[in-house]
Amino acid sequence: MHLAIAIVKLFIFLRSLFKLTQWLFLKKRWAQSKQSQCAAARSFRAGSTSFQQLSTAETEVISTLIKLEAINNIGGKCPFNPKELSPNVYRIVGPVIEQKPWLESNTDTQVKHTLNGFEVLIPSPGRRCLPTKAISEIHFVFYGDIAVAIRAPGCFDILEEQEAKPSFAPHLSIIKTQISSVYESSGAQKSPEVKPTNIDRLIQHMDQTHAILYRDSCWANAYMFVVGMAGVFSLILALIYIGVLSDVGPAYLSEASPGLTLVITMSLIWPLLVSGFVAVEHWQFSKQPVIAFDREQQHVYLSPSASEKTIVIPWEQLKISVRQLYMRGVGLEYSVNFAQLQFTTIMPDSRITLGAESLAAGIGLWQTLHSFMLRKLHCIQGLETTKPEYRPGDPPRDDIYLFTRRLKEKINGKDFFALIGWLFLSALTLGPLPYILASACSRFRVRQTRRRI
Known part of the structure; x- marks a missing residue:
């Protein structure tokens, strides 16, 4: 038994040592690669002249492209900074576009290619062209030290605009680009x-x-999840209190039966957790x-x-x-x-x-x-007619009427196990309480909004 425990400890130690060594190596390798690529980008900008400048509208399109494909919606940690975007448009004839080796750094924009030695963000229309077409010329702008490809003649052009006629309103004038x-x-x-x-x-x-x-995020489904989790967490804390902390707690709780202690502890902890969530929700709504x-x-x-x-x-x-x-x-x-x-x-x-x-x-x-x-x-x-649980004439909030409607729909349904599961969920979340909380919170937010204006 002792030998097995020692083997497990040794395995954990060696694996941790390997992960630490790997992290240190990659950190140093990525830092060197990043310095080299940034130096190559600065050298190019110092020795080249731009042949065009973006207009304000085109700058907004490129900013949207970077935020969409690279930062805000793909999981990057660094927020987009419009001051880092240069309006100068550069051109390279006969570009050398290569896939980045996995050991080289990935920046905040998560680029996957290099262009003549420095990092380049190829948007999705350009990525689709890379395997099939030979790009003889490419135009790009810089976001910091990263190149952002905006067009390759004959392949793709992010700034190409045309009038679109949507099917739901063909009489409206809508400007369309590739993004x-x-x-x-x-x-x-x-x-x-x-x-x-x-x-x-x-x-x-x-x-x-x-x-x-x-x-508004105060919908019944969100409150149902929070109330249910608060109930489970309260039960866990109550059991821990009975098994571990009751001996050092108040005398009347120590002498009480475990069932009474459980009920009292849950009744104290559960409202605090839900109240804390409601307070955080109102604080977030102020922003x-x-x-x-x-x-x-x-x-x-x-x-x-x-x-x-x-x-x-x-x-x-x-x-x-x-x-x-x-x-x-x-x-x-x-x-x-x-x-x-x-x-x-x-x-x-x-x-x-x-x-x-x-x-x-x-x-x-x-x-x-x-x-x-x-x-x-x-x-x-x-x-509001796109969600099946809402009907024409419903107010824009989740109220007790929605709880009774869902309950009737489940009872009239034929799936017995689904009904049992929904009733268990309702019991765990104290029945209509999430709907009452969501409705009260929504009404309070309307009053809170009126005080701003």
């Missing part, structure tokens, strides 16, 4: 004339005077961007966070950009499509960006807001 499709409008322009929607449930409140827009539309005054309130000053602008000066993004991760050939709604003004650095399900959903949401400001729409009930 995104963009619809732009403003409060002063005509309505997009599509079906009003609230698919992503971004519009949280609408009455006769105000429409409030923000991303959540909020947009409010006042149709009585024809004003729009942009509030990036509770600590920043709310920007008030006339409705006619509000600009909207709905962008459908086609993301392809580094080394991946499948697409992950999603959309962004960007509300901007003529003032610098005054923009709020929210996520959307698709281009159609984003434009439909803009139609909803446009109709509200023109007094053609007065209620958001019935606009």
